[in-house]
Amino acid sequence: MTDSKFPHNRLFFALWPDDETRASCAEAARDLKTRMQPDGYLLKPERYHITLPYLGGYVPPDQEAAAKQVAQLVSLPPFILTLDQANSFKNREVPWYLAPLETPPELTLLHDHLRDALRNSGVSVERMRFTPHLTVVRNATVQIPPTRIKPVVWQVKEFVLIRSVLHDQPAEYQILGRWPLNGVWQPKQPPPQMALF
Structure with a gap:
C-alpha cells in the first residue's frame, strides 16, 4: 500500500547499537577504508543498525500500531553479538558491512519470532532472507x-x-519504540498471536 503524503518512508525493526558499540564499529569502518581504499563513503555512525523484519515502504497507521503491540509481547533473552568480519553485497551501491562469522541462535530466534508474530497478527512483512549485517x-x-x-x-x-x-x-x-530483551532462552517458544480489530 502506498500513500502520496509519505511515499518513501520505511518502517523496520532493528538492533540499535549503544554508544560504545557504535564507536567500535566506526573504528573498524575507518580501518577498513584506510586499508582497502573502496572509494564510496563511510556511513555516519548514528545510522548504524542491523535490520530485523522490514515492514515496507509505507505502513498504514493500524498496522504500525499492531506492530508495536506485537513487540510488547516479545519475551526473549539478551545476548552477545560479535561482529568479527567485513563483507560486501553485490547490489549497485556495493555496500560494505560488518557481520558475525557465526550468527548467535538468539538473534535468529528474535528475527524469526518477530516475523512470525507480525504475520500471525495480520501485519505485512517483506519477504527477504535474513542476513544480519551492519x-x-x-x-x-x-x-x-x-x-x-x-x-x-x-x-x-x-x-x-x-x-x-x-x-x-x-x-x-526516527525511533518509534524500544523493547527490552529480558526474557529467558526458550528455543521452541511460539510467536504471540493478536487479532486485529
Whole structure:
C-alpha cells in the first residue's frame, strides 16, 4: 500500500547499537577504508543498525500500531553479538558491512519470532532472507571478500522500531519504540498471536 503524503518512508525493526558499540564499529569502518581504499563513503555512525523484519515502504497507521503491540509481547533473552568480519553485497551501491562469522541462535530466534508474530497478527512483512549485517560503507567501487576485523562485542539488550524518513534530506531515522530483551532462552517458544480489530 502506498500513500502520496509519505511515499518513501520505511518502517523496520532493528538492533540499535549503544554508544560504545557504535564507536567500535566506526573504528573498524575507518580501518577498513584506510586499508582497502573502496572509494564510496563511510556511513555516519548514528545510522548504524542491523535490520530485523522490514515492514515496507509505507505502513498504514493500524498496522504500525499492531506492530508495536506485537513487540510488547516479545519475551526473549539478551545476548552477545560479535561482529568479527567485513563483507560486501553485490547490489549497485556495493555496500560494505560488518557481520558475525557465526550468527548467535538468539538473534535468529528474535528475527524469526518477530516475523512470525507480525504475520500471525495480520501485519505485512517483506519477504527477504535474513542476513544480519551492519552497513558501514556505501557506493564502494570494489567488492570486499570476507575479511576478518578486530571483533566488536555487542551486548544486545533491546530492539527498536525505526521509521526511515527519506523525503527529508539527509534521510532521518526516527525511533518509534524500544523493547527490552529480558526474557529467558526458550528455543521452541511460539510467536504471540493478536487479532486485529
